[in-house]
Amino acid sequence: xxxxxxxxxxxxxxxxxxxxxxxxxxxxxxxxxxxxxxxxxxxxxxxxxxxxxxxxxxxxxxxxxxxxxxxxxxxxxxxxxxxxxxxxxxxxxxxxxxxxxxxxxxxxx
Amino acid sequence: xxxxxxxxxxxxxxxxxxxxxxxxxxxxxxxxxxxxxxxxxxxxxxxxxxxxxxxxxxxxxxxxxxxxxxxxxxxxxxxxxxxxxxxxxxxxxxxxxxxxxxxxxxxxx
DNA sequence: TAAGTAACTTACTTTATGTAACTAACTTTA
DNA sequence: TAAAGTTAGTTACATAAAGTAAGTTACTTA
Numbered sequence: 001x002x003x004x005x006x007x008x009x010x011x012x013x014x015x016x017x018x019x020x021x022x023x024x025x026x027x028x029x030x031x032x033x034x035x036x037x038x039x040x041x042x043x044x045x046x047x048x049x050x051x052x053x054x055x056x057x058x059x060x061x062x063x064x065x066x067x068x069x070x071x072x073x074x075x076x077x078x079x080x081x082x083x084x085x086x087x088x089x090x091x092x093x094x095x096x097x098x099x100x101x102x103x104x105x106x107x108x109x
Numbered sequence: 110x111x112x113x114x115x116x117x118x119x120x121x122x123x124x125x126x127x128x129x130x131x132x133x134x135x136x137x138x139x140x141x142x143x144x145x146x147x148x149x150x151x152x153x154x155x156x157x158x159x160x161x162x163x164x165x166x167x168x169x170x171x172x173x174x175x176x177x178x179x180x181x182x183x184x185x186x187x188x189x190x191x192x193x194x195x196x197x198x199x200x201x202x203x204x205x206x207x208x209x210x211x212x213x214x215x216x217x218x
Numbered sequence: 219t220a221a222g223t224a225a226c227t228t229a230c231t232t233t234a235t236g237t238a239a240c241t242a243a244c245t246t247t248a
Numbered sequence: 249t250a251a252a253g254t255t256a257g258t259t260a261c262a263t264a265a266a267g268t269a270a271g272t273t274a275c276t277t278a
Contacts, residue, residue: 013203013209014202047227093122093126100122103117
């Protein structure tokens with residue numbers, strides 16, 4: 001018998017972080033504020049999906065959107081404290097990947 | 110200018126871990142070997158998707174499948190060393206979620 | 219006036235996931 | 249011996265999520 005039950009907070013955290021692109025967007029933003037077009041280029045995410053994810057992340061308080069009314073307009077996305085608080089998780093994933101992920105074809109996907 | 114580039118190992122790790130259900134399946138297995146039906150019940154994942162994920166995880170070397178030819182047959186899935194090596198990441202997510210995830214409606218999804 | 223630019227949005231296609239019924243292989247019950 | 253139960257799947261079909269590529273808005277520069 002196994003009485004282990006999933007912690008609802010953990011489950012929720014995973015449901016947020018494991019949405020496609022979310023973790024990469026946050027990781028990307030740890031290097032500093034970024035523009036929309038930069039993110040689509042560097043991540044390879046479609047504009048449509050990036051729009052959706054950034055809106056969700058803004059609503060959840062991970063990201064802020066700043067408008068600079070220059071010409072052409074510059075809009076920058078950056079991490080809030082809550083967004084930054086994910087850094088230790090990113091670091092662990094980085095650490096793990098450098099030890100366990102091979103880049104040759106045997107493990108490719 | 111921003112010259113930050115995504116680390117390909119990190120990207121790959123994230124692409125594995127952020128596939129829907131994968132992190133929860135691994136987390137669930139950290140509590141010990143589990144059967145197919147137990148996992149569908151506890152996680153709420155469909156049988157079809159669980160089959161797919163377990164096959165992927167087996168191929169990638171995170172999980173092993175053991176058959177006990179009892180009656181009715183018992184099949185148990187458990188983590189390999191590689192699967193277990195993800196524990197520190199899970200712990201970080203757990204730690205983060207206990208601090209930053211609220212369970213009330215304001216943060217609901 | 220035409221073309222350029224950034225940040226989206228929209229219509230449509232493809233892929234991923236869910237649902238629920240079905241199968242295989244074996245055992246127990248009536 | 250035929251019917252029903254059990255686990256671990258599989259299959260066909262439906263819905264949801266993500267990608268693609270063209271279009272939109274609001275400005276500016278050539």
